[in-house]
Amino acid sequence: MNKQKAIQRINELRQKIEKHDRLYYVEAAPEISDQEYDQLFRELQELEEQYPDLIDTDSPTRKVGGEPLTEFVSRPHSVVMQSLDNTYNHAELRDFDRRVRQGLGIDKPVYTVEPKIDGVSVSVRYENGRMTLALTRGNGVEGDDITVNVRTIKGLPLRLRESGTPPSVFEARGEIFIPKEDFFRLNTGRRERGENVFANARNAAAGSLKLLDPNLVSQRPLRVLFYACGEVRGENVDTQWGLIQQLRAWGLPTPREVFRREGIEEALEAVEELAAKRTDYSYEIDGAVIKVDSFQERRVLGSTSRAPRWAIAYKYSAERAVTRVNSIVVQVGRTGTLTPVAELEPVSLAGSTVSRATLHNFSELKRKDIREGDQVEIEKAGDVIPAVLKVFPEKRQGNEKEVNIPMFCPCCESPTVRSENEVAVRCVNPACPAQVRERLIHFSSRGAMDIESIGEAMVDLLVNNDFVQSPVDLYFLKDEDWRKLKDFPGLGEKSTERMRQAIEKSKQNPPWRLLFGLGIRHVGSRAAQLLMEHFGDMEELAQADTATLQEIPEVGPAMAESIVEFFRNPANHDLLVRLKQAGLKLAEESERINVAADGTDSVFFNTTCVITGSLQSMTRDQAKDKLQSLGAKVTDSVSGKTDFLIVGENPGSKKAKAERMQVKVIEEDEFTRLLEEGNRPTDSDSDIENQQPQTSASGENNDDSQLELF
Ligand code: IVH
Numbered sequence: 124m125n126k127q128k129a130i131q132r133i134n135e136l137r138q139k140i141e142k143h144d145r146l147y148y149v150e151a152a153p154e155i156s157d158q159e160y161d162q163l164f165r166e167l168q169e170l171e172e173q174y175p176d177l178i179d180t181d182s183p184t185r186k187v188g189g190e191p192l193t194e195f196v197s198r199p200h201s202v203v204m205q206s207l208d209n210t211y212n213h214a215e216l217r218d219f220d221r222r223v224r225q226g227l228g229i230d231k232p233v234y235t236v237e238p239k240i241d242g243v244s245v246s247v248r249y250e251n252g253r254m255t256l257a258l259t260r261g262n263g264v265e266g267d268d269i270t271v272n273v274r275t276i277k278g279l280p281l282r283l284r285e286s287g288t289p290p291s292v293f294e295a296r297g298e299i300f301i302p303k304e305d306f307f308r309l310n311t312g313r314r315e316r317g318e319n320v321f322a323n324a325r326n327a328a329a330g331s332l333k334l335l336d337p338n339l340v341s342q343r344p345l346r347v348l349f350y351a352c353g354e355v356r357g358e359n360v361d362t363q364w365g366l367i368q369q370l371r372a373w374g375l376p377t378p379r380e381v382f383r384r385e386g387i388e389e390a391l392e393a394v395e396e397l398a399a400k401r402t403d404y405s406y407e408i409d410g411a412v413i414k415v416d417s418f419q420e421r422r423v424l425g426s427t428s429r430a431p432r433w434a435i436a437y438k439y440s441a442e443r444a445v446t447r448v449n450s451i452v453v454q455v456g457r458t459g460t461l462t463p464v465a466e467l468e469p470v471s472l473a474g475s476t477v478s479r480a481t482l483h484n485f486s487e488l489k490r491k492d493i494r495e496g497d498q499v500e501i502e503k504a505g506d507v508i509p510a511v512l513k514v515f516p517e518k519r520q521g522n523e524k525e526v527n528i529p530m531f532c533p534c535c536e537s538p539t540v541r542s543e544n545e546v547a548v549r550c551v552n553p554a555c556p557a558q559v560r561e562r563l564i565h566f567s568s569r570g571a572m573d574i575e576s577i578g579e580a581m582v583d584l585l586v587n588n589d590f591v592q593s594p595v596d597l598y599f600l601k602d603e604d605w606r607k608l609k610d611f612p613g614l615g616e617k618s619t620e621r622m623r624q625a626i627e628k629s630k631q632n633p634p635w636r637l638l639f640g641l642g643i644r645h646v647g648s649r650a651a652q653l654l655m656e657h658f659g660d661m662e663e664l665a666q667a668d669t670a671t672l673q674e675i676p677e678v679g680p681a682m683a684e685s686i687v688e689f690f691r692n693p694a695n696h697d698l699l700v701r702l703k704q705a706g707l708k709l710a711e712e713s714e715r716i717n718v719a720a721d722g723t724d725s726v727f728f729n730t731t732c733v734i735t736g737s738l739q740s741m742t743r744d745q746a747k748d749k750l751q752s753l754g755a756k757v758t759d760s761v762s763g764k765t766d767f768l769i770v771g772e773n774p775g776s777k778k779a780k781a782e783r784m785q786v787k788v789i790e791e792d793e794f795t796r797l798l799e800e801g802n803r804p805t806d807s808d809s810d811i812e813n814q815q816p817q818t819s820a821s822g823e824n825n826d827d828s829q830l831e832l833f
Contacts, residue, residue: 129174133182136167140183141280141374148278148346149376153784156763181253181281186274191336195267201294201354204246204260206429207412207436213391216413219435220387223415226424226432231386232415235363236393237350238378238401239410239436242300243329246353247273252289254281259332272332273299275341284374294353295375301328302405305344308759315647316682317458319546322483322510323502324407346406349375361418379404383416394437401439405776410438443502443512444477446470450495451482451526453533457561458644459549461529461539463488465499465511472503480509485528486546492516496523532557553694559593560586562642566594569744570648571640572629576622584611594640595698597626598705630706633748634661637707641698643689645682653677654686660710665690665699726797728754731764735778736771738791743771749798761786769794 257273258266321327532550534557567574639651
């Protein structure tokens with residue numbers, strides 16, 4: 124292609140990609156598949172490689188990348204970034220309305236009502252339509268320059284969509300956040316890798332923006348929505364309503380719903396409508412913001428020293444509460460990490476009674492200076508364990524007690540260890556009973572060996588009565604032990620038999636489940652799968668050195684070190700020997716691969732599937748295993764690459780998305796039928812029994828695998 128043609132094609136491709144980015148991220152209405160998008164993107168990348176002088180800093184290919192920073196530089200805001208006054212009740216909203224009416228001398232001001240997004244505020248400057256600067260709010264007068272990080276945010280256009288001449292200056296102000304589902308996934312991954320989890324989505328967003336390497340930031344699921352403006356030159360915006368329309372016209376993402384209402388009574392209805400819908404939102408909203416619509420009226424009302432008189436935030440209060448820390452206890456996790464936990468005066472929060480909250484780690488405890496006896500504000504965000512947000516030192520009576528970093532494990536009293544580059548304080552005694560308990564819970568959990576009927580209570584019984592000291596002991600319980608177990612109150616013949624069968628069945632699990640179940644630090648379920656795919660045999664993995672391990676792209680130094688350390692320990696080596704003796708699978712079996720090959724006859728062969736909702740005839744993990752064994756790839760979210768969405772009960776938003784994207788939706792009945800069909804063509808029927816949907820025996824599933832804390 125000659126240069127002239129290349130210039131033309133590059134422009135065309137950039138415009139197309141920008142358009143599809145907007146359709147996907149801003150309007151949630153994609154028109155092309157991911158493959159088609161990738162093709163456009165690759166073509167552009169190739170042309171830019173061929174003609175490096177045509178590379179433009181605003182090209183969609185330049186969103187990711189950039190050199191790491193050494194620090195953030197502070198820069199002034201051209202227009203001060205104010206905060207908002209808050210209220211928690213309708214009476215104060217009416218007071219606000221009275222002040223507005225008096226200030227303007229009108230009866231029914233026009234208000235807009237918008238969701239209050241719980242994120243990190245940002246000001247993004249466009250000059251002649253090009254994104255040039257992004258600042259955090261900072262102290263309102265100046266903020267940190269986070270331009271390189273903000274550029275990586277999906278759905279944030281680097282150029283305003285063309286609609287006439289772009290304004291010479293336009294500062295869009297809004298909120299950066301992480302959607303709830305993405306946050307949950309981010310934290311699950313971190314927990315699995317033994318990293319610290321974020322207390323809530325806002326902290327995760329703030330923490331991500333503080334990373335100095337934009338490449339890392341680009342991997343965080345950040346999003347942005349705009350709802351205000353700073354400096355504007357070359358464009359007339361005179362109402363909030365008009366602003367939102369203008370932002371949308373330029374391709375800037377805005378909140379999904381903005382209401383325009385006459386008078387406070389109508390505005391209050393909109394506030395309540397938003398409150399009722401808040402859980403349907405894909406991101407956290409912590410209230411509603413009421414704003415005077417007309418910018419002219421805003422100028423008349425003016426501001427106080429900290430906030431405008433023309434807007435107010437109404438905060439939904441149920442998700443936060445103030446209570447007292449009765450004591451601070453220390454919990455020992457399965458990898459020995461000590462976590463301080465606040466025992467609280469029970470308080471009602473988001474529909475349930477909360478009596479414990481995580482304090483995350485000792486650095487956080489010291490930083491927030493939380494003491495026994497303190498009054499604290501706690502928060503429950505989405506599915507997350509309640510966390511202590513802040514402490515009220517002014518409410519102290521003088522008898523509050525500081526808690527020190529434990530020098531000894533509260534359970535086994537062995538000395539604790541704190542490595543230099545980690546915040547975690549750990550007990551390194553592998554025989555520590557608390558760790559043994561947590562390890563067993565993890566081992567039998569759904570994501571790992573999936574031993575139904577061994578939940579927390581059963582683990583306590585088994586450990587406290589010396590039946591097992593290590594997961595492998597489960598496979599060496601003798602007839603005499605089973606007889607004794609049967610006599611424990613609440614157990615009996617049936618449930619012990621069920622447990623025995625569940626343990627027996629777990630021997631057939633693929634080795635990655637066993638590897639994940641061993642609870643090696645940093646080795647989550649995905650890593651376990653990759654490791655087993657690579658090594659095939661756990662005994663070979665046990666021999667690998669850190670360099671060999673790091674040849675696998677997703678294995679970093681921390682994971683490699685932790686694997687080597689684990690297998691270097693003679694006790695863990697013995698564990699492998701005993702697991703093998705017990706008949707567990709330590710190596711991928713060739714039949715398994717045959718099953719996959721046989722799967723070529725299955726409709727699922729070579730497809731990408733997503734599972735959503737709760738299945739009745741099997742767990743989601745079992746469904747995933749089956750699909751994988753038939754040669755399907757199972758992913759978490761519906762995209763252009765998805766071939767089938769398998770839906771159980773209460774499927775949520777994925778079903779709607781799949782329907783919108785014309786992805787084939789398969790209900791459970793059809794799914795189980797297709798699974799059976801997929802197995803039928805095999806000559807040998809030896810595996811069929813294993814492939815049948817297994818009915819949950821007891822309903823006593825240990826869903827607690829996620830909650831290392833409680
Ligand atoms: S308007 C001068 N609108 O809440 C007023 N703020 O608690 C500018 N926020 O600093 C803010 N959603 O970071 C506005 N729809 C919304 C908002 C919103 C979230 C944040 C913003 C602000 C904070 C005040």
